[in-house]
Every structure is written in structure tokens, then in C-alpha cells.
Amino acid sequence: xxxxxxxxxxxxxxxxxxxxxxxxxxxxxxxxxxxxxxxxxxxxxxxxxxxxxxxxxxxxxxxxxxxxxxxxxxxxxxxxxxxxxxxxxxxxxxxxxxxxxxxxxxxxxxxxxxxxxxxxxxxxxxxxxxxxxxxxxxxxxxxxxxxxxxxxxxxxxxxxxxxxxxxxxxxxxxxxxxxxxxxxxxxxxxxxxxxxxxxxxxxxxxxxxxxxxxxxxxxxxxxxxxxxxxxxxxxxxxxxxxxxxxxxxxxxxxxxxxxxxxxxxxxxxxxxxxxxxxxxxxxxxxxxxxxxxxxxxxxxxxxxxxxxxxxxxxxxxxxxxxxxxxxxxxxxxxxxxxxxxxxxxxxxxxxxxxxxxxxxxxxxxxxxxxxxxxxxxxxxxxxxxxxxxxxxxxxxxxxxxxxxxxxxxxxxxxxxxxxxxxxxxxxxxxxxxxxxxxxxxxxxxxxxxxxxxxxxxxxxxxxxxxxxxxxxxxxxxxxxxxxxxxxxxxxxxxxxxxxxxxxxxxxxxxxxxxxxxxxxxxxxxxxxxxxxxxxxxxxxxxxxxxxxxxxxxxxxxxxxxxxxxxxxxxxxx
Numbered sequence: 220x221x222x223x224x225x226x227x228x229x230x231x232x233x234x235x236x237x238x239x240x241x242x243x244x245x246x247x248x249x250x251x252x253x254x255x256x257x258x259x260x261x262x263x264x265x266x267x268x269x270x271x272x273x274x275x276x277x278x279x280x281x282x283x284x285x286x287x288x289x290x291x292x293x294x295x296x297x298x299x300x301x302x303x304x305x306x307x308x309x310x311x312x313x314x315x316x317x318x319x320x321x322x323x324x325x326x327x328x329x330x331x332x333x334x335x336x337x338x339x340x341x342x343x344x345x346x347x348x349x350x351x352x353x354x355x356x357x358x359x360x361x362x363x364x365x366x367x368x369x370x371x372x373x374x375x376x377x378x379x380x381x382x383x384x385x386x387x388x389x390x391x392x393x394x395x396x397x398x399x400x401x402x403x404x405x406x407x408x409x410x411x412x413x414x415x416x417x418x419x420x421x422x423x424x425x426x427x428x429x430x431x432x433x434x435x436x437x438x439x440x441x442x443x444x445x446x447x448x449x450x451x452x453x454x455x456x457x458x459x460x461x462x463x464x465x466x467x468x469x470x471x472x473x474x475x476x477x478x479x480x481x482x483x484x485x486x487x488x489x490x491x492x493x494x495x496x497x498x499x500x501x502x503x504x505x506x507x508x509x510x511x512x513x514x515x516x517x518x519x520x521x522x523x524x525x526x527x528x529x530x531x532x533x534x535x536x537x538x539x540x541x542x543x544x545x546x547x548x549x550x551x552x553x554x555x556x557x558x559x560x561x562x563x564x565x566x567x568x569x570x571x572x573x574x575x576x577x578x579x580x581x582x583x584x585x586x587x588x589x590x591x592x593x594x595x596x597x598x599x600x601x602x603x604x605x606x607x608x609x610x611x612x613x614x615x616x617x618x619x620x621x622x623x624x625x626x627x628x629x630x631x632x633x634x635x636x637x638x639x640x641x642x643x644x645x646x647x648x649x650x651x652x653x654x655x656x657x658x659x660x661x662x663x664x665x666x667x668x669x670x671x672x673x674x675x676x677x678x679x680x681x682x683x684x685x686x687x688x689x690x691x692x693x694x695x696x697x698x699x700x701x702x703x704x705x706x707x708x709x710x711x712x713x714x715x716x717x718x719x720x721x722x723x724x725x726x727x728x729x730x731x732x733x734x735x736x737x738x739x740x741x742x743x744x745x746x747x748x749x750x751x752x753x754x755x756x757x758x759x760x761x762x763x764x765x766x767x768x769x770x771x772x773x774x775x776x777x778x779x780x781x782x783x784x785x786x787x788x789x790x791x792x
Contacts, residue, residue: 333661404453491614691753
């Protein structure tokens with residue numbers, strides 16, 4: 220009997236990618252309207268080129284369509300064969316994991332190439348990190364005129380300050396922190412977990428983490444607490460796999476404490492890792508690790524006077540007083556189910572096996588579901604979102620690896636189960652394709668004229684002046700020019716008012732300190748940079764405060780540059 224040709228996993232994967240990209244372009248050609256500008260316009264620009272090529276190659280359209288159809292047929296045919304063969308399935312999983320890592324690397328490079336941040340919160344964190352670098356406290360009374368408080372913990376700013384001491388550019392320094400932190404976390408996870416479970420399972424587990432992070436990749440690398448929490452969660456999961464009880468306890472506890480010290484809600488992310496320690500080594504080591512982590516949490520507050528615990532707790536109490544949003548809760552529940560899907564599949568397999576494996580899976584699943592429910596509820600406050608659940612991925616991946624290893628040869632991949640897994644992977648990619656293009660958009664911005672260069676030039680043109688950055692018609696979240704604020708602060712050390720903190724005040728119905736408003740009447744600053752051709756402090760964030768009126772009485776328009784207008788205190792003239 221003649222041997223039937225069956226494509227290997229790599230051929231299956233390549234044909235699948237070709238089919239996916241071809242179908243995407245054809246969809247846009249036949250159905251999708253012409254797109255708009257902006258970050259997504261970067262993707263649309265390439266889609267438009269592909270559509271144009273398809274239009275021009277009139278005589279080859281049939282060949283192109285046949286190629287898309289043929290690649291899809293080969294991919295589907297090969298996929299069925301892969302799902303039948305366990306070894307082939309493992310190869311495909313490994314190749315897919317490697318492809319995801321390459322894709323992630325390109326996005327990280329694009330993020331680094333972008334001269335600006337992607338979010339106002341990043342610039343806010345950098346401002347506070349620069350305060351710490353200068354030896355100033357980052358937590359103060361709620362009536363602090365700088366409005367520079369935060370509910371992020373000390374560890375985030377300590378790590379950021381370390382990078383700021385090494386790299387002169389504050390934007391580049393803090394971006395490198397996010398990228399290096401994530402890469403270091405993944406290396407620790409893969410290195411130590413592979414020693415215990417082998418590379419194949421850990422590759423698949425790592426691919427699951429990457430795919431999950433794709434759903435909100437910015438929070439995995441951006442200059443916010445979330446990225447460092449994910450890095451420490453990966454390191455804690457790695458520490459939990461170590462041999463030797465003392466080494467394991469100390470590494471896991473230190474990383475757990477560091478994660479929670481970045482943001483107190485991160486305690487919930489440690490529950491799956493704690494569950495892993497409990498079902499693997501027993502409840503006593505799990506409790507020992509937990510209590511040690513709780514003690515280590517307070518170390519930065521006790522050792523460094525720049526982190527007053529009372530001010531930190533006061534701000535947390537204020538920031539958690541936000542309104543509850545039912546729509547966010549439903550979104551978080553949906554994301555939790557999506558996040559748990561691969562693990563629940565293994566859980567069902569374990570329940571079928573019974574014995575200790577079945578009992579342990581019940582315990583681990585119960586603890587994880589409880590933690591997910593808690594975070595889903597706390598992340599339903601105004602200003603939160605499903606991205607608060609991302610840091611569960613390392614713990615869930617570790618549990619999946621552990622129970623899959625326990626099942627061993629009894630874990631047979633059925634065709635329906637394999638197709639469900641493939642659908643989950645494709646779902647992650649499809650849901651995130653547009654958003655992830657935002658990172659690749661950074662390559663397009665590299666080397667061009669940007670507000671950062673203009674800020675440096677203004678500082679040189681007005682030596683010795685107290686220069687601050689204000690607001691126009693847009694707020695700090697919509698006007699990307701304002702994300703460059705740390706470049707100005709690094710030189711001038713002037714921080715009059717931060718919209719990120721103001722929004723926390725508004726959401727919690729806390730009045731803005733009068734001392735912050737009075738600065739505008741006192742002409743505390745010689746110059747203000749306001750987004751070009753916008754009325755100063757005219758957005759709704761400043762309504763009813765009298766800031767726009769006070770500013771108009773005390774400052775006059777001096778000149779316009781490409782991105783900013785320069786306003787001067789009228790007593791200078």
C-alpha cells in the first residue's frame with residue numbers, strides 16, 4: 220500500500236500562517252471598508268498595499284485564491300494528522316511557542332523604538348521614580364500640592380530608580396525595565412521549571428502565558444506596576460519548582476512579597492502558586508512560604524524613610540473608593556473563563572483519573588477560582604479592567620504543567636480537544652492583532668521629529684527658567700504630547716499638577732487640594748508648555764476649579780513651536 224503524504228508540523232504551521240494572512244487580506248479586500256488613521260492605520264497601510272497588489276494582479280487572482288485555498292487545505296489536513304499523533308502535536312506546540320516568542324520580540328523592539336510612552340500612567344510612574352531618585356518621598360499627605368501620590372508600592376519605584384541611575388533617558392530607562400523584567404522572569408521560569416518537568420511541557424506552558432499576555436500586552440511590558448508584578452509572578456512560579464526546601468521557600472517568598480509590594484491586590488495572583496506548593500510539597504511549606512512573604516512585604520517601609528506607610532495606606536483607601544461598574548464585572552468574568560479554559564481541560568482529565576491527582580486538582584482549582592473571583596470583583600471599580608487578571612497566567616501555567624506531567628501517557632489529545640485548543644490560540648491572536656500593531660507602530664515613529672526633541676530645545680533656549688507642563692483641551696490620557704512630561708521634569712524638577720492623580724481624586728470624590736490651585740496665582744513657574752493652539756487647562760478635568768481663569772490672569776502666550784505653545788508668567792515681562 221502506498222504511503223499517504225502527511226505534512227509535518229512545520230509545514231502545517233507555515234501553511235496555516237499563509238492561509239490566515241491571505242484570508243485576512245481578502246476579507247479586507249471584499250468586505251472591510253477603507254480604514255482610518257492612527258495606530259491601527261499602521262496595519263491598515265500594509266493591508267491597503269496588499270489589496271492594491273491583489274487588484275493590479277488581475278490575471279493572477281485565480282492563482283492567489285487557489286493558493287489561499289490550497290494552504291488552508293494543507294494546514295487543515297496536516298492539523299488533523301498532528302492531533303492524532305502525540306509526538307507531532309508536541310512538535311507543533313513547540314514550533315507555535317517559538318513563533319510566539321519571535322512575534323513578542325518584534326513587538327518589544329517596536330515598543331523600544333517608539334520615542335514616547337503608550338499611556339499616561341507610564342509617564343506618571345516615571346515622574347514618581349525620578350522623585351525617589353532625587354531622594355524625595357513618593358507618598359505624601361493627600362493635600363500635597365504636587366498631586367504626585369500613587370497606590371503602587373515601593374518596589375516598583377526602587378527598581379525604576381536603579382534603571383534611571385544607569386540610563387540617562389528616563390523614557391528609555393523605564394521601558395528597558397519593563398522589557399528586561401519580563402524577559403528575566405520568563406528565563407527564570409523556563410530554566411527552573413524545565414529542570415523539573417522537561418522542555419516540551421514548559422514550552423507549551425510558556426506559550427500559554429505569552430498568548431494570555433497578548434490580550435493586553437501593554438500591561439506586560441509597560442512602565443506600570445502590572446509588568447513588574449507579572450515578572451515577579453514568573454520568578455515566584457520558577458522558585459516554587461526548585462529543589463531544596465529552603466531555596467524554594469526563600470526564592471518564592473521574596474518574589475511573592477516583591478509582587479505584592481508593587482500593588483497590594485497582587486496577593487491574589489500568588490494563590491495559584493501557593494496552591495501548587497501545597498499540592499506538590501504539602502500545606503506546611505505553603506504556609507511557611509506565605510508567612511515569610513507577608514513579613515518581607517513590610518521591609519521597604521521599615522528600612523527606607525522615603526516610604527511612609529501611613530501616607531501609602533491613606534492613598535489606597537482613597538483610590539479604592541471608586542464606583543462599582545457591573546459591565547466591568549461581566550467583562551472580568553468572561554476573561555476569567557477564557558483564561559481558565561486550558562487548565563479546566565486538564566482538570567477534567569484529572570477528575571477522571573481520581574486518587575491523589577483528582578483531589579489535588581480539586582484543591583488547586585478551588586483556590587484559583589476563589590482568587591479569580593476576588594480580583595474580578597475588585598477590578599470592577601471605575602478605572603479598572605480585565606488586564607488586572609493577566610498576572611494569574613504564570614500560576615495557572617505552572618498548575619497546568621504540574622497536572623499534565625502527573626497524567627503522563629494517560630493524557631491523550633482527541634481531535635475535538637485539539638481543535639478546541641487551536642481555536643483558543645487563534646482566538647487570542649485574532650482578538651489582539653489590532654492592539655498589538657500599536658507596538659509595531661513604534662518602528663514608524665523612530666528617527667522622526669517628536670515632542671521630546673522640542674522639549675530639550677526649549678530647555679536650552681530658556682536656561683535657568685522654572686518650566687512646567689500644563690494641559691490643553693485634551694487630558695493626559697488622550698494627548699500623547701503630554702506623555703513626554705518626565706523629560707521636562709528630569710531637567711527642571713517642576714511638577715505642578717498631574718492629571719493621573721487628579722482622576723483618582725475625582726473618581727473617589729476627593730476635593731483637589733487648594734494649595735495645588737494656588738500655585739497658578741502665585742506664578743510659581745516662569746514658563747508653561749501647553750499643547751499648541753489649545754486653550755490652557757480647558758478640558759473638563761479642570762471645570763469648576765478656576766484654574767483656567769487664574770492661569771489667564773497670570774500667564775501670557777509667548778510663542779508657538781511645532782508641538783507646544785510657550786506661555787510666560789506676566790511678571791517676567
